[in-house]
Amino acid sequence: MLIHPWDSVHDDDEWRGWLTGHDFGQLAVNGLPGEPPWVQPMHFRYDSQPGRYGQVIAHLARPNPMWAALEGNPTVLLSVVDDYVFVPGPWAAPEGAPAEHGTPTSFYAAVQLRCTAWVVDDPAEKAELLNRQVAHFQPEGGTAPVAVGEAPFGRLLSGLRVLRLDVTDVRAKFKYANHKPEAVQNRIADGLARRAAPGDAAAxxxxLRRRARPDATT
Known part of the structure; x- marks a missing residue:
């Protein structure tokens, strides 16, 4: 992922804060020799850790075909992309240029977590991690806890494997044209407000948030 200086994060708090509100991404696992990478869409729980990049918890079905590749190379990439929109060319035209000379572009936020994957098969540890993941998505409760050998979910443990991903590096990008002249940025912001399509408000x-930062690149 190319990251220009004007698209880079201001600090770790920016990407951590955004990722805290996003819990669905694609896990990319290196393929076996001669095979392409495996890409697995999945829900996950991200836990920030002081002084470290943090940890991700997820689970997948035991029959998933990616396990052999994962065990062959535990270095993986979890990619999360959201708040994306298409920006029409006329909105981005340089000041004084014909509208049709504007270059269409994409706006998006993206965080890529490079991780070392650990596969958890111990039933008690799997149960504990699954309960932590469910607690993230369902803090109000309402679902029975997973417990080894107990109904209703104990019998399902053998059909799942849990992934614990230790994050070793992060690449993050917020591509929102903050290097453009103020007049062009205003035109794009006004266009997003008028169009009001899915994703436009978040973009x-x-x-506007990144423009307001005193350390924003201009």
């Missing part, structure tokens, strides 16, 4: 919020 506009990012654009």
């Amino acid at each position: 506009r919020t990012h654009q």
